[in-house]
Amino acid sequence: MRFDTPATTNPIDQLRIVGQPVDRIDGPLKTTGTAPYAYERHDVVPNQAYGYVVGSAIAKGRIASIDLTAARAAPGVLAIVTADNAGKLGKGRFNTAKLLGGPDIEHYHQAIAIVIAEMFEQARAAAQLVRVDYVRTDGMFDLAAAKDSWKPAAGFDATADSGVGDFAGAFAAAPIQLDASYTTPDHSHAMMEPHASIAAWEGDRLTLWTSNQMINWTTDDLAQTLGIAREKVRLVSPFIGGGFGGKLFLRADAVLAALGARAAGRPVKVALTRPLIANNTTHRPATIQRIRIGATRDGKITAIGHESWSGDLPGGGPENAVQQTRLLYAGANRMTATRLATLDLPEGNAMRAPGEAPGLMALEIAMDEMAEKLEIDPIEFRVLNDTQVDPENPSRPFSQRQLVECLRTGAERFGWKTRNAKPGRLREGRWLIGMGVAAGLRNNLLTTSAARVRLDHRGVVTVETDMTDIGTGSYTIIAQTAAEMMGVPLDKVVVRLGDSSFPASAGSGGQWGANNSTAGVYAACIKLREAVAQKLGFNSADTIFAEGQVRSGNRTGSLAEAAGDAGLVAEDAIEYGDLGKQYQQSTFVAHFVEVGVDVATGETHIRRMLAVCAAGRILNPKSARSQIIGAMTMGVGAALMEELAVDKRRGFFVNHDLAGYEVPVHADIPHQEVIFLDETDPISSPMKAKGVGELGLCGVGAAVANAIHNATGVRVRDYPITLDKLLSGLPEV
Amino acid sequence: MKPFTYERAHSPAEAAAAAARTEGAKFIAGGTNLLDLMKLEIETPMHLIDVNGLALDTIETTPEGGLRIGALVRNTALAADERVRRDYGLLSRALLAGASGQLRNKATTAGNLLQRTRCPYFYDTNQPCNKRQPGSGCAAIGGFSRPLAVIGASDACIATHPSDMAVAMRALDATVETVRSDGTTRGIAIADFHRLPGDTPDIETTLVPGELITAVTLPKPVGGKHIYRKVRDRASYAFALVSVGAIVQRDGTGRVALGGVAHRPWRVEAAEAEMPRGAKAVTGRLLAEARPTQENAFKLPLVERTLGAVLAEAKG
Ligand SMILES: Cc1cc2nc3c(=O)[nH]c(=O)nc-3n(C[C@H](O)[C@H](O)[C@H](O)COP(=O)(O)OP(=O)(O)OC[C@H]3O[C@@H](n4cnc5c(N)ncnc54)[C@H](O)[C@@H]3O)c2cc1C
Numbered sequence A: 001m002r003f004d005t006p007a008t009t010n011p012i013d014q015l016r017i018v019g020q021p022v023d024r025i026d027g028p029l030k031t032t033g034t035a036p037y038a039y040e041r042h043d044v045v046p047n048q049a050y051g052y053v054v055g056s057a058i059a060k061g062r063i064a065s066i067d068l069t070a071a072r073a074a075p076g077v078l079a080i081v082t083a084d085n086a087g088k089l090g091k092g093r094f095n096t097a098k099l100l101g102g103p104d105i106e107h108y109h110q111a112i113a114i115v116i117a118e119m120f121e122q123a124r125a126a127a128q129l130v131r132v133d134y135v136r137t138d139g140m141f142d143l144a145a146a147k148d149s150w151k152p153a154a155g156f157d158a159t160a161d162s163g164v165g166d167f168a169g170a171f172a173a174a175p176i177q178l179d180a181s182y183t184t185p186d187h188s189h190a191m192m193e194p195h196a197s198i199a200a201w202e203g204d205r206l207t208l209w210t211s212n213q214m215i216n217w218t219t220d221d222l223a224q225t226l227g228i229a230r231e232k233v234r235l236v237s238p239f240i241g242g243g244f245g246g247k248l249f250l251r252a253d254a255v256l257a258a259l260g261a262r263a264a265g266r267p268v269k270v271a272l273t274r275p276l277i278a279n280n281t282t283h284r285p286a287t288i289q290r291i292r293i294g295a296t297r298d299g300k301i302t303a304i305g306h307e308s309w310s311g312d313l314p315g316g317g318p319e320n321a322v323q324q325t326r327l328l329y330a331g332a333n334r335m336t337a338t339r340l341a342t343l344d345l346p347e348g349n350a351m352r353a354p355g356e357a358p359g360l361m362a363l364e365i366a367m368d369e370m371a372e373k374l375e376i377d378p379i380e381f382r383v384l385n386d387t388q389v390d391p392e393n394p395s396r397p398f399s400q401r402q403l404v405e406c407l408r409t410g411a412e413r414f415g416w417k418t419r420n421a422k423p424g425r426l427r428e429g430r431w432l433i434g435m436g437v438a439a440g441l442r443n444n445l446l447t448t449s450a451a452r453v454r455l456d457h458r459g460v461v462t463v464e465t466d467m468t469d470i471g472t473g474s475y476t477i478i479a480q481t482a483a484e485m486m487g488v489p490l491d492k493v494v495v496r497l498g499d500s501s502f503p504a505s506a507g508s509g510g511q512w513g514a515n516n517s518t519a520g521v522y523a524a525c526i527k528l529r530e531a532v533a534q535k536l537g538f539n540s541a542d543t544i545f546a547e548g549q550v551r552s553g554n555r556t557g558s559l560a561e562a563a564g565d566a567g568l569v570a571e572d573a574i575e576y577g578d579l580g581k582q583y584q585q586s587t588f589v590a591h592f593v594e595v596g597v598d599v600a601t602g603e604t605h606i607r608r609m610l611a612v613c614a615a616g617r618i619l620n621p622k623s624a625r626s627q628i629i630g631a632m633t634m635g636v637g638a639a640l641m642e643e644l645a646v647d648k649r650r651g652f653f654v655n656h657d658l659a660g661y662e663v664p665v666h667a668d669i670p671h672q673e674v675i676f677l678d679e680t681d682p683i684s685s686p687m688k689a690k691g692v693g694e695l696g697l698c699g700v701g702a703a704v705a706n707a708i709h710n711a712t713g714v715r716v717r718d719y720p721i722t723l724d725k726l727l728s729g730l731p732e733v
Numbered sequence B: 001m002k003p004f005t006y007e008r009a010h011s012p013a014e015a016a017a018a019a020a021r022t023e024g025a026k027f028i029a030g031g032t033n034l035l036d037l038m039k040l041e042i043e044t045p046m047h048l049i050d051v052n053g054l055a056l057d058t059i060e061t062t063p064e065g066g067l068r069i070g071a072l073v074r075n076t077a078l079a080a081d082e083r084v085r086r087d088y089g090l091l092s093r094a095l096l097a098g099a100s101g102q103l104r105n106k107a108t109t110a111g112n113l114l115q116r117t118r119c120p121y122f123y124d125t126n127q128p129c130n131k132r133q134p135g136s137g138c139a140a141i142g143g144f145s146r147p148l149a150v151i152g153a154s155d156a157c158i159a160t161h162p163s164d165m166a167v168a169m170r171a172l173d174a175t176v177e178t179v180r181s182d183g184t185t186r187g188i189a190i191a192d193f194h195r196l197p198g199d200t201p202d203i204e205t206t207l208v209p210g211e212l213i214t215a216v217t218l219p220k221p222v223g224g225k226h227i228y229r230k231v232r233d234r235a236s237y238a239f240a241l242v243s244v245g246a247i248v249q250r251d252g253t254g255r256v257a258l259g260g261v262a263h264r265p266w267r268v269e270a271a272e273a274e275m276p277r278g279a280k281a282v283t284g285r286l287l288a289e290a291r292p293t294q295e296n297a298f299k300l301p302l303v304e305r306t307l308g309a310v311l312a313e314a315k316g
């Protein structure tokens, strides 16, 4: 189905099931521990052996020699695969460094071997016996030091820089100016389930049970890496214990399970150990950002500029931290620039709200600082500079933009007017109290998504698509969509996901999953409805699907009858025209945070949080709320504690486990409130929905930072805002 | 993890004898620290002597009016004991500030005292570490040192002792009771129990090989207000950046011990004379010899400010 004109009234608008806060249909599986996660698929194939990955002990250089004698002789060892005996390997489209390194080493903990044994403990013990001699070479591990040596690399995309009007002139002429630098550190996805795969070969055909967000990309990349035809590879990933972008791509667990299974001649399972994850897989790269804003005395932005530096391995990409600045506020003169330095740290790549998350952490502090200079309330300052059109291209409107309503609604609900604009004035016992606000924007990305729907003789509708559920609720919203479309209750819908033998979906990433995958199911259901009407001899234009019945005029039939013994099958995809070009499609949020900062120790305690979101139709308010509060929690982590500590001499992330890389615990998170504004966006898709999975993270960090400033008067521009950065600015005890 | 043999000990003396007899032997109690280290091959015992069956899990009143805490009393039970809560509140509070409920259910009194550092380089067997592999160097010096020691460190090691409980034990003047492989017993004052790193950071206590902890005794209660303040990067389930354990009497005198700053719980009795003059004076004496790194220099003002808050709380 091609979607190239705005949606009109359609069966989804009935909102009998879509839009209702129904419980997750996979909830019972999860609460009873019966949802099959990759590493636990003992049932799918017998005789599974265990693989243990050996990571490089150096960050850059080369392996002079590997001695496998002791490891091979260790009890239970079946095979050891290294680059020497793995055969020729390709590289996936989404990988920068090789997933099996050697002899050249590109980053710390790059996989260099996998040891396969009868038992996990045997594989682990033998892995420690692999003796490797390395020749180290110097590398660059310090973004601040590498920043200025930036050179446009071959293939540098100059269009990544943007400019409108005369930024330099307007900024210089502005009576009120801000020119400040901000930094965000490297972040780890730190999802609960580690990367894990079980591989089994049957002749030249490979089946991989894995944990992956993007089945279609990863099937391609696995075939390409192994040098076999895509048709020979099947990926199965029905349940995923979190990903946050860390499982968008093919990673070492999958490749090494496949190679290990080939070498051992039997199925092999591999999980990356927690200490490997930080350095072996991808992470969100650190940024250094410079923001300049010029405004008139009454608060109109006349110039806005945002530059960002990040680093990656040769051939990698930048963190797009300036994206949102092109869209969020008005201003006639604008510039953004994105610079990429070469670093020899592990591979950087997407993590939840890539670009916007770190970008807004900086931009929304800058807006707070600017409001302070202007002596204007930070909400009013944002309202004053709202835009309903793409500020770089005013002929392009936003399809929907209710940022002002988000800010106003939130201010009212949060009691913003009780905030003292003068920082450091409110104290309750040991706590300095402050409130902060920040806006957020995350774009709505449109991408083709296909699904197959089957109808059987019992009237049961089964949806099959390679869409994934990474804990987000995909199973549920897809079931809601199919139930709404076919006029059946939820318990008459079966959803099967995450299998590369199913039609290719949008997958889970970029908060594009919900809208696109349900729109794909919508398209397939439209086809199935036509098939049903035709089967019953009804006129499809006026056929109504409700309560398991099919009606046309005064004629009634049932789905079961239409399906017959043979059943009916329909498959289609949603494909988008250029509405995405004509309109800027984005989602919006206003975050409100109240903190207490311990006057003696500088420890920050979050007291209250509120997010007000405008994000198109909310397909399921319950699972959408879960997405937002989870993201708010992640934002608190980024604001207060999350940082992969770089050893700039040895070139690796030192705190590579969950004891060292701290993320928020329950005691850090207070009551969180979420409001979704009423919105439907017919420009977006037949579902009139957009995404929320990343929106919730956009701006939270800055709202926390701004609240800390309001509480203490200390302005910290380097995340995370740990207590050591506040101490010198706090009053004497 | 390296393969190991295993036995259950039936009496403390027998356990100590077995430990001395068997090469590469180690005791295992709750296992919450030792097993993690074995999985990473940071510890590679060839033989484990399980002491859980020894009847060392009771808390008794001593004739002197103090408490004798069996080596195997779990952290949860110790923190909840009525006598501990009433008379040694500092100990109860320090215990509850550590780890998580599940871990405290397993963790034992002796194991807690002997838990090893959380220096991140100690945990990565690719990195040089004098504590893990004597003579290999110290990766933390000049590296990521934010969580590490500011005082009492050496050119060989700047690690801290991570225990909260031990800080309270130090302030309470506990004594560690042991039995040696020849069956003799002794009591080691907690002040003499943990060592500074010096040139041998791998040797962390004054226990001799095979020596088994049987109990920790506390002298009779000293009264006063007992406050334990643990400062960290998140509200729970994290090790201390610094912690302050204090017992403050009505007249402003008292005791102070610190966690998170040194290779052992840090207490300087002479500094306590300054308590009536306030946090600045005490900290000046307590941390007079401090040599922080650039990354952890914040711990000095943090100690002073935290102690200030603790003393204010004691007054209030
Ligand atoms: C995730 C996590 C978070 C933690 N957070 C904190 C925290 O915030 N604060 C804190 O203080 N601690 C914390 N801990 C550490 C915890 O307190 C220790 O792991 C625990 O106290 C160790 O006790 P155990 O009985 O399990 O010791 P084991 O692991 O069994 O043993 C530890 C050591 O003691 C030796 N040993 C045990 N019993 C005896 C004995 N009777 N005589 C001689 N030697 C003996 C063993 O040989 C071993 O070397 C944390 C631990 C974890 C895993």
Ligand code: SF4
Residues within 6 Å of the ligand: B117, B119, B120, B121, B122, B128, B129, B130, B131, B132, B137, B138, B139, B140, B141, B148, B156, B157, B158, B159, B201
């Ligand atoms: S500080 Fe101590 S524990 Fe840490 S690396 Fe150095 S020697 Fe090892």
